[in-house]
Amino acid sequence: MAPKKRQLPGVDEKLQKLLDANMDEAPARRRAREAFKEIQLGIDHILFKTPTDGLKMEESYEVNSRGLKIFCKSWLPATSRPKAIVCYCHGYGDTCTFFFEGIARKLSSNGYGVFAMDYPGFGLSEGLHGHIPSFDRLVDDVIEHYSKVKEQPELRELPTFLFGQSLGGAVALKAHLKQPSAWNGAILVAPMCKISEDMVPPWILTQILIGVAKFLPKKKLVPQKNLAEAAFKDLKKREMTAYNVISYKDKPRLQTAIEMLRTTEEIERRLEEVSLPLLILHGEADIVTDPSVSKALYEKASSSDKKLILYMDAWHSLLEGESDAMINQVFSDILSWLNEHSEKLTGS
Template identity: 75%
Template sequence: MKRLPGVDNELQKKLDAKMDEVPARRQAREAFKDIQLGIDHILFKTPCDGLEMKESYEVNSKGIEIFWKSWLPKESKPKAAVFFCHGYGDTCTFFFEGIARKLASCGYGVFAMDYPGFGLSEGLHGYITSFDQLVDDVIEQYSKIKENPEFKSLPCFLFGESMGGAVALKTHFKQPKAWNGAILCAPMCKISEKMVPPKLVVKMLIAMSNVLPKNKMVPTNDIGDAAFKDPKKREQTHYNVISYKDKPRLRTAVELLKTTEEIEQKLEEVTLPLFILHGEADTVTDPSVSKALYEKASSSDKKLELYKDAQHALIEGESDETITQILGDIISWLDEHSLKHNIETS
């Protein structure tokens, strides 16, 4: 693990520990959570005095302990509930902490979870044995939260970033009537050709994934370099100490490719209100497929924003000015759609 500024030897040992299993990840996060929130990034400058924040662990029907977190306004009933689906090299306890605080300070109830094998949830680090099962785990966790009497009457929105965009879309395919809309930020509807190995290598990797599914053997470009436009913010990603940073595991890579191929064939089946945001200079997920999603989706209520010269990490890695604009666009869309739902149901 890279040596981080201001980190003593004791903390560095926690970073250098093998994080394949969850106890090491939980120890590292506990040691670093205050340091993370103290870094000089615009997302961590939202005051949280008026917010109620809670972290929980819950064993799901498969016996896997899932970590989830909520951010709620203290003094008022939330306008709506927003359910976050994180990306592949991400968790729900780093940059999203700042995003969630911003949304909650604007009156929204925000909920996020780490998928099995990611962040603080149990499972082999970065290992997706089945993307469909991962989506089922998300549906199970979020359905329990939605059933809470406190939130049952609220409009509910999915918010997916990158791979989380694919999770959100597949959640919608499995629950076509369950959600009031989705925000998809640089969604993984297709992995950019620059990130995918040559076809012959892909065929070989698919064959090997049946024999050595957990092996970290997939050649990839550095996603961090490609995703973050602002060099200072790119350096700050190292403080997300429990995100998966190794080469993709064979089965994981195959599941991601299969999922994008499936979604690309099903764009017409998207029917819910949709807000798609993508950077025109994104070389991780393909902005042309976001355009295709916008054009082909059967949704009568859909919006596409393409941000000139912006890269993959739209809300985390751009200039402060761009991040402020994008968060403003998201909050405006949520305000409009929450109000519309509340008028229709009143």
């Protein structure tokens, strides 16, 4: 069954045509994003209220060692040296060009250099939309990109932090497990250390899907609840997810679902190996990723410097889908942790 057509209020026929186009390949996604860029930034969401004065923002495409064209973006304070650099790992189906735009502006206006990329197959990067043929390879692509960022002469001496949301939390943890001493810390927002039981198909169906994936890895066959409905508590903000026009909204592809399941199983087994300074933030009422595994990560990680904050009654999208007061609280917790750790490392 084809996914429901996206309908956005006040969108003319020409723009609707871009929305209805097949977005399997990057050129269609790039056209849609270009057409909707200003509309997105104009929506009435607290994330887009941060002024951009004093920020230097750049977008580019870089071809990685696998020959894939990767979309990258940076936000830097225009007139001062950043306190530290924050490298972002986005969530499943997402991009760094919509809600994260607002998150990055807020971090950058508080003195941080923020760098982000769309994974292959997501957002504006090359690759079949929503397809993760190998989670390990995706993590290697992320490590490759951020290693280049950190090698820039003007950034080389600065503290470096990973920032992962949801599936991006799993990407950040895997990057750390592959390079245990490469980062000065990680901020994990509702990390995907385990997919909530509510979101996973029954065991027998999972086994069948694993078998079918060997022959049809790209097929969109995995049953899934509506992610926006499960993740965004605030109804008005939930409606705004429709403006994330290049997010992947179809059923998960078979190989993607299997890679996510295998990755969470691996991370759950290796929690004790996590050794870097950690800030873990999770909504207690999250039914997308399991908050009990964030508690287990906090308890089992061998890091001597770790902090877990659980937000009562909050859902999955802590920085995008909660009340303005809750979003401000989560930001305040992130910034105070970043400030404390940056100062400790730079002595300023």
